[in-house]
Amino acid sequence: MSLHWGMAALVVVLAVLGWTAVSLPLSPLKLKVFFWHKSLGILVLLLVVLRLAWRCSDRVPSKPQGIRPWERLAAGVVHGLLYLLLFAMPLSGWVN
Numbered sequence: 001m002s003l004h005w006g007m008a009a010l011v012v013v014l015a016v017l018g019w020t021a022v023s024l025p026l027s028p029l030k031l032k033v034f035f036w037h038k039s040l041g042i043l044v045l046l047l048v049v050l051r052l053a054w055r056c057s058d059r060v061p062s063k064p065q066g067i068r069p070w071e072r073l074a075a076g077v078v079h080g081l082l083y084l085l086l087f088a089m090p091l092s093g094w095v096n
Contacts, residue, residue, distance in 0.1 A: 003051055007086070010044050038093060045090035052083065 017037040024030040063072060 003047065003054075007044060007047055007051070010040055010047070011086075014040055014044065041090040041093050044086065045094070048083065048086040048090075052087075 014037060017033055017040070021030055021033040021037055024033065067075075
C-alpha cells in the first residue's frame with residue numbers, strides 16, 4: 001500500500017514540476033526543475049517495473065463480492081491502462 005500511495009504522490013509532484021518548468025523562463029532554476037522532473041520520472045519508471053514484478057510474483061488481491069462481470073472487466077482494463085501510462089510516460093520523457 002505504501003508503494004501505491006508513494007507512486008501516486010510522485011505522479012502529482014511530477015505534474016506540478018512539469019507545469020512549473022514549462023512556465024518558467026530559461027534560467028538556472030528552470031534547468032534545475034527539469035532535472036528534478038526527469039530524475040523523479042526515472043524513479044517512477046523503476047518503481048513501476050518493481051511493482052509489476054511484485055504483482056507477477058505475488059498473488060492477485062481477491063475481488064470484492066457482489067460486483068457485476070462488466071465491472072470486473074472494466075476494473076481490469078482501467079488497471080491495465082494505468083500500468084501502461086505509468087510505464088509509457090517516463091519512457092516518453094526519457095526518449096525525448
